[in-house]
Amino acid sequence: MPKFDIAVVGGGAAGCMAAIQASHQDKRVVLLERNPEIGRKILLTGNGRCNLTNNSPLPIFIEKFGRRGSFFRSALGSFSNTDLMEFFQKAGLEVKEETGGRIFPQTDRSQSVLDVLRARLKELKVKVIYNYRVEDLRKLDGYFHLSGKKGRWEYQPHEPGDDDIGEKTTINHLILASRVILCTGGASYPKTGSSGDGYHLAQNFGHQITPLKPGLVPLKIKESWARSLQGVVLKGVGLTFRHGKRGKIKGEGDILFTHFGVSGPTLLDLSQEVVKVLDKEGEIMLYLDLMPQINRDQLEEVLLNDFKKYGKRELQNYLRFHLPQGFIKAFLELVDTDPHQNLNQIDRNGRIKILDNIKGLEMTVNGHLPLSKAMVTCGGVSRNEIYPETMESRLVPGMYLAGEIIDGCAPSGGYNLQQAFSTGFLAGRSASAE
Numbered sequence: 001m002p003k004f005d006i007a008v009v010g011g012g013a014a015g016c017m018a019a020i021q022a023s024h025q026d027k028r029v030v031l032l033e034r035n036p037e038i039g040r041k042i043l044l045t046g047n048g049r050c051n052l053t054n055n056s057p058l059p060i061f062i063e064k065f066g067r068r069g070s071f072f073r074s075a076l077g078s079f080s081n082t083d084l085m086e087f088f089q090k091a092g093l094e095v096k097e098e099t100g101g102r103i104f105p106q107t108d109r110s111q112s113v114l115d116v117l118r119a120r121l122k123e124l125k126v127k128v129i130y131n132y133r134v135e136d137l138r139k140l141d142g143y144f145h146l147s148g149k150k151g152r153w154e155y156q157p158h159e160p161g162d163d164d165i166g167e168k169t170t171i172n173h174l175i176l177a178s179r180v181i182l183c184t185g186g187a188s189y190p191k192t193g194s195s196g197d198g199y200h201l202a203q204n205f206g207h208q209i210t211p212l213k214p215g216l217v218p219l220k221i222k223e224s225w226a227r228s229l230q231g232v233v234l235k236g237v238g239l240t241f242r243h244g245k246r247g248k249i250k251g252e253g254d255i256l257f258t259h260f261g262v263s264g265p266t267l268l269d270l271s272q273e274v275v276k277v278l279d280k281e282g283e284i285m286l287y288l289d290l291m292p293q294i295n296r297d298q299l300e301e302v303l304l305n306d307f308k309k310y311g312k313r314e315l316q317n318y319l320r321f322h323l324p325q326g327f328i329k330a331f332l333e334l335v336d337t338d339p340h341q342n343l344n345q346i347d348r349n350g351r352i353k354i355l356d357n358i359k360g361l362e363m364t365v366n367g368h369l370p371l372s373k374a375m376v377t378c379g380g381v382s383r384n385e386i387y388p389e390t391m392e393s394r395l396v397p398g399m400y401l402a403g404e405i406i407d408g409c410a411p412s413g414g415y416n417l418q419q420a421f422s423t424g425f426l427a428g429r430s431a432s433a434e
């Protein structure tokens, strides 16, 4: 029966970093991955370009993780964004900064990030067992006993012909380890392998799992006109979600119409807050400001002048100055105005209707896509039950947790991957300490 010092469950960002860090201390480390390869989710990140971290200072990272974001302070301090960039640069992968401090590999390919992790695992001779889905975890006589379905566990070389990192044998169905690091990710995009297994494994040891909610998730729109605009992008619009008497969630950016509703980076970032309201209230109103660069009074004046100056122009042609072509037909239906009408034929009421809809186009958000379609899982193993200085479970000595399995999520920008790398690093270092 193979015995290891440390078993890392899950070969994503957190698990790879945990295994790399743990093996620095000359420990026998095994990395168990249910897929035939590691890092499937990494390949999808940043639209295949991997936004691996952000250039923001530590306080911003903490703020991005919302209430109790300070839980991640030690992890982010032990292995910061600059440490992560150095890690990749030392391995020959240069990085670059884009808008909003987002950091990408120079290659613009997630694959190169994964290649570095794979190469480090290989250099450090970490034994990686593929197709091994941990289904049961117990602690008996001081050892963690990990087991899955017999017959599917096989050590596979990293590359064809590569047999220098461990024996190519079928592994005994039971694996023993003195310490275990759970890095099984969240429950979003389950096809990547992260389908929530780790929550059950942790729960069996008495851990609380906070409600799993989708983060960075597209929203559904009730009105059919919005759904008919599939593929249309409105650039640089203001977004205001309003609920209750005074509730407001605001942002500004591009919005993409889809066959079910709306998506786009800003909207995805706001979705975490919106989902909370939707779960309570069922619906929330969304108002788009199509021209946020000028206020309502200024736009009223612009329209008044233009309607005089270009009186002979058809409304549908005039709107092309302000709105994307693909959006105009739907907009004209909303303001209930003949597209062929000349500007000088439109009365004050018609003009005010146009103004109202440019400054506050109303839509009803009546749902969100499921967790499986969200980019991150908000919720997970309660942070109250993990020591933030080590990532060790407060309930189970010798068990560590890292990455998205832990409750808490951030908006887009590289913060979630940095969390996974930092907590993985800290868990790996702590688990391998004497």
Ligand SMILES: Cc1cc2nc3c(=O)[nH]c(=O)nc-3n(C[C@H](O)[C@H](O)[C@H](O)COP(=O)(O)OP(=O)(O)OC[C@H]3O[C@@H](n4cnc5c(N)ncnc54)[C@H](O)[C@@H]3O)c2cc1C
Pocket (backbone or CB within 6 Å): 009, 010, 011, 012, 013, 014, 015, 032, 033, 034, 035, 038, 039, 040, 041, 042, 044, 045, 046, 047, 050, 051, 052, 053, 132, 133, 134, 135, 183, 184, 185, 186, 188, 189, 192, 193, 194, 195, 196, 197, 198, 374, 375, 376, 402, 403, 404, 405, 413, 414, 415, 416, 417, 418, 420
């Ligand atoms: C489409 C998409 C794009 C994203 N883009 C970005 C981005 O650009 N920047 C950013 O910061 N974040 C991004 N994220 C979020 C980011 O990818 C995750 O937060 C991060 O990958 C979490 O890392 P992890 O190691 O905790 O989990 P994962 O990467 O999910 O890894 C978990 C691993 O555990 C394995 N596993 C699960 N259960 C078992 C088991 N029982 N036995 C063995 N192995 C198991 C899985 O197969 C998987 O390989 C994106 C997410 C998605 C879905």
